[in-house]
Amino acid sequence: MSGADWTAVIPVKRLSAAKSRLRGAVPDAWHEALALAMVRDTVTAVGACEQVGGVVVVTDDPAAAAAASGLGARVVADSPAAGLNEAMSFGADVAVGAGRRRAVLAGDLPALRPHELGAALLSAPAGRGFVADAAGTGTVLLTAGPGTPLGPRFGPGSAAAHAASGAAALTGDWPGLRQDVDTPADLRTVLGLGAGEHTCALLRDLGLATGCGSTRVPAGPSR
Ligand SMILES: Nc1nc2c(ncn2[C@@H]2O[C@H](COP(=O)(O)OP(=O)(O)OP(=O)(O)O)[C@@H](O)[C@H]2O)c(=O)[nH]1
Numbered sequence: 001m002s003g004a005d006w007t008a009v010i011p012v013k014r015l016s017a018a019k020s021r022l023r024g025a026v027p028d029a030w031h032e033a034l035a036l037a038m039v040r041d042t043v044t045a046v047g048a049c050e051q052v053g054g055v056v057v058v059t060d061d062p063a064a065a066a067a068a069s070g071l072g073a074r075v076v077a078d079s080p081a082a083g084l085n086e087a088m089s090f091g092a093d094v095a096v097g098a099g100r101r102r103a104v105l106a107g108d109l110p111a112l113r114p115h116e117l118g119a120a121l122l123s124a125p126a127g128r129g130f131v132a133d134a135a136g137t138g139t140v141l142l143t144a145g146p147g148t149p150l151g152p153r154f155g156p157g158s159a160a161a162h163a164a165s166g167a168a169a170l171t172g173d174w175p176g177l178r179q180d181v182d183t184p185a186d187l188r189t190v191l192g193l194g195a196g197e198h199t200c201a202l203l204r205d206l207g208l209a210t211g212c213g214s215t216r217v218p219a220g221p222s223r
């Protein structure tokens, strides 16, 4: 099916607690701003996808909520405040409703291109589908068709867990979609792919990148 018949759901943790593995990539005072910039770029790209008719952001963070609203997303509270999978299920199955086509993405995909998400959604099955991250072990996108509960299994080894739970692996040449940012090394990769404007501008302002194709992000612990 084509058309904007998907509703995207993006969970965002409180920025003060988010992206702990990324700490050190930028001076500490800028860490939350970096996490927020990545959320802005993700929401912008998702909202620009032709297959997406609406974006719901699940968060208790006031700055992320304000930014998401400003970008046209609907914001719902992080309910039941019990972690990532619970926030995703609440957003997809309760706030949006299981009658719709739902696409759940992490909020740390600053190199995402709208056409990559569109291609992945066009290849999604009637039931559940997922896109593995660049490493092949994690998950960056989980989809559920009408009448199908989301059934998220995010966390370590989530790609295998989603496959074992019956979700179909969606494959394609989608480097921006697959590249989530957990570590400073991921951030360097994202800059090479071409980060969205907010992430790129912040790193440029900090003198860590001259453009999105060149980087001096300090090395940090790898995944
Ligand atoms: N609403 C909500 N979002 C979450 C929660 N945990 C993670 N997220 C979001 O889910 C996406 C992927 O999360 P992770 O990569 O595990 O991010 P993280 O927990 O911020 O990172 P680390 O501290 O490095 O583990 C990001 O957009 C996070 O903000 C949660 O408990 N509630």
Ligand SMILES: C=C(OP(=O)(O)O)C(=O)O
Binding pocket: 106, 133, 137, 138, 139, 140, 153, 154, 155, 156, 157, 158, 159, 180, 182
């Ligand atoms: C939670 C996940 O991702 P991350 O490695 O970004 O924490 C996941 O891939 O299931």
